Amino acid sequence: MIQEKLWVTEIELPKDNIDFFMDGLEESADSMSCFENEADENLWKLQIYNQDKPNTDTLSKALKELSKQLNINNPAFVISEIEQTDWVSESQKNFESVDAGKFFVYPSWRKDEVPKDKIAIEIDPKRAFGTGGHETTKGCLLALQELQGSFSKVLDMGCGSGILAIGAAKLWREAKVIAVDNDPICVETSIENANINDVADNVSVAYSDGYDSNLVHENGAYEVIISNILAIPLIEFAPKAKQYIASGGYIILAGLNNNQADDVIEAHEKSGFQFISKKEYGNWTILVMRG
Numbered sequence: 306m307i308q309e310k311l312w313v314t315e316i317e318l319p320k321d322n323i324d325f326f327m328d329g330l331e332e333s334a335d336s337m338s339c340f341e342n343e344a345d346e347n348l349w350k351l352q353i354y355n356q357d358k359p360n361t362d363t364l365s366k367a368l369k370e371l372s373k374q375l376n377i378n379n380p381a382f383v384i385s386e387i388e389q390t391d392w393v394s395e396s397q398k399n400f401e402s403v404d405a406g407k408f409f410v411y412p413s414w415r416k417d418e419v420p421k422d423k424i425a426i427e428i429d430p431k432r433a434f435g436t437g438g439h440e441t442t443k444g445c446l447l448a449l450q451e452l453q454g455s456f457s458k459v460l461d462m463g464c465g466s467g468i469l470a471i472g473a474a475k476l477w478r479e480a481k482v483i484a485v486d487n488d489p490i491c492v493e494t495s496i497e498n499a500n501i502n503d504v505a506d507n508v509s510v511a512y513s514d515g516y517d518s519n520l521v522h523e524n525g526a527y528e529v530i531i532s533n534i535l536a537i538p539l540i541e542f543a544p545k546a547k548q549y550i551a552s553g554g555y556i557i558l559a560g561l562n563n564n565q566a567d568d569v570i571e572a573h574e575k576s577g578f579q580f581i582s583k584k585e586y587g588n589w590t591i592l593v594m595r596g
Contacts, residue, residue: 314353314364316382317342321587322375323349324439329371333359359384374562375588405446408472413501424475427501428468440586441533441559446472448557448584448591449531456480456528460521460549462542463487463534463560467495467510473529474504483524485513516545526551532558536565540572547576550596555581558592566590 318326323339331337334353342348353359364382372379402411402418409423412430419425449472456477461470461484470484482504484495492512499508511520515538528551532539539558546556556578561569563585569592570580578594585591 311387312355312358312384313387314355314359314382314384316351316353316368316380317348318351318380319377320347320349322377323351325375325588326351326368326371326380328439330367333364333367358386403443405443407450407476408446410446410468424472426468426471426475428466428471428498440589441591442468444584444586444589444591445469445531445533445557445559448559448593449473449476449529452529452555452593458524458527458551459483459529459531460525460527461485462516462521462530462532462546463538464495464510465491465533467491467498467508469531469533470495470508470510471499471502471504473531474499474507475502478507480507481524482508483520483527484508484510485518485521487512487514515542516549521549525549526554528554530554530556532556532560534560536561536569539569543572543576543578546573547578547596550578552596554596556594556596558594559589561590561592562588563590566592570594 327337327339330353335356336354337352339349339351342350361384368382369379402409402415407424408426409419410426410428411419413427446469457480459473459480459482461473461482464470464484464486467484470482473480474482486492486495489512492510495510499505499510509520511518513521527549530546530550532542539561550556558569566583573594574580578596581593581595583590583592
C-alpha cells in the first residue's frame with residue numbers, strides 16, 4: 306500500500322527495552338520496525354510509521370509511562386515526514402524470522418529460510434500480538450518444547466495471533482487445542498493463522514472473557530495451559546486456572562516483568578500450583594508451574 310504522505314517517529318532505546326516499548330506503542334502505530342544501531346550494538350532504533358502526524362503530547366505521555374515502568378529515563382524522539390513509499394515493504398525488510406529451539410517462526414515473504422528440521426510456523430505481523438520476536442512469545446515456545454510427555458488437551462488463554470496454540474498443535478499432533486481471547490481481532494487473526502498453518506482441525510478458537518466461556522468449560526480439564534498475557538490478569542486468573550488444569554498438568558505463565566514474577570508465583574501457589582521453573586529473557590520472565 307503506497308500512501309501519499311507518511312510520518313515516521315524514530316526512538317533510540319536500549320536493546321533490552323525495545324520489545325517492551327514496541328508492545329506499549331503498538332496500538333498507536335500503523336506499522337513498526339526496529340534495527341540495531343551500527344555504532345553501538347546495545348542501542349536499537351525503533352521506527353513507528355503513521356499515515357497521520359502523531360500527537361507529540363500523547364506520544365510523550367506514553368513514553369513517560371513506559372519509561373516509569375522500567376525505571377529508566379524518558380527516551381527522546383524525532384517525528385518527520387518522509388517521501389512517498391511502500392511502508393509495508395519497508396517494515397517487512399526489518400522483520401526477521403525467529404529461531405526458537407525446535408520452532409522456526411517466519412513471515413510469509415521468508416518461506417525460503419525455513420530449515421527442514423524445524424517445526425515451521427508462518428505468522429505475518431498484524432494487529433494481534435505474537436510474531437515470535439518478543440521474548441515472552443519465544444520463551445513460551447521454548448517452554449512448550451521442554452515439557453516432558455505428549456499431551457492431548459491444551460488451552461491457550463489469551464491467544465493473540467494464535468502462535469502458541471499453533472506451536473502446541475504442531476508439537477503434539479494428536480492434541481486438541483483450545484485458543485481464546487477477549488479481543489475479537491485476535492480471535493479472527495488466530496483463526497486465519499490456524500488455517501494458514503494447516504492446524505485448523507486441531508485448534509478451536511473463540512472469544513472468551515478469561516476462562517468464562519462454553520468452549521473453555523466444555524473441553525477442560527487441560528494437561529497444558531499457556532497464558533501469555535499480563536501479570537495482573539495472571540494473578541486474578543490463578544484460582545480459575547487451578548479449576549481447569551488436569552491433575553499434574555502444566556501451566557506456562559508469561560507477559561510479566563522480572564520484578565513481577567514473585568507475585569505471580571505466590572498467587573498460583575496459593576491456588577494450589579507447584580513451582581517448577583523460572584527463566585528470564587531480557588526484562589521478561591517465563592514461569593512453569595504444575596497443578
